[in-house]
Amino acid sequence: MTTISASRLQIATRIHFLLLRDLGQGIDIEQMLQQPRYERDVLLVCDACPGSELATLAQDYRRALPAPTGNQSPAGHTRQPIDWSRASTGFGVTRPMEDTPEPGTASKAKTTAGAAARRLISRWWQR
Numbered sequence: 872m873t874t875i876s877a878s879r880l881q882i883a884t885r886i887h888f889l890l891l892r893d894l895g896q897g898i899d900i901e902q903m904l905q906q907p908r909y910e911r912d913v914l915l916v917c918d919a920c921p922g923s924e925l926a927t928l929a930q931d932y933r934r935a936l937p938a939p940t941g942n943q944s945p946a947g948h949t950r951q952p953i954d955w956s957r958a959s960t961g962f963g964v965t966r967p968m969e970d971t972p973e974p975g976t977a978s979k980a981k982t983t984a985g986a987a988a989r990r991l992i993s994r995w996w997q998r
Contacts, residue, residue: 879904882932886917889925 883900891897902909917929 878935882928882935884931886913886925889923889928890916893920893923893925919955934941938978 880900883898883903886903887897898913899909903913904910907940914929914932917925920926
């Protein structure tokens with residue numbers, strides 16, 4: 872369990888009230904202090920208000936954060952290996968479907984479905 876410094880709590884509370892006043896929407900202070908992704912999102916919103924007290928508070932909050940330890944993963948997106956991209960377009964592995972017939976040959980299911988469709992259409996036209 873991480874310890875929360877009083878200054879982080881105070882800064883988060885001030886951010887909450889400023890956002891509530893300026894945007895009409897506050898933040899969940901407890902969630903900001905405990906969840907790195909939520910914390911990052913709130914700080915990004917504050918950074919999007921340059922020249923305001925919110926931007927200054929975001930910088931102060933970052934300075935009050937404890938130094939990251941080696942066993943902690945950074946918040947946000949982590950880089951993934953890109954070996955899969957060599958064999959794919961990014962929409963899945965590129966390979967032929969198992970049931971795909973060779974070019975120039977018709978599959979049995981396709982022929983049966985075509986015959987059934989022709990019978991249905993011929994019956995319909997006869998009416």
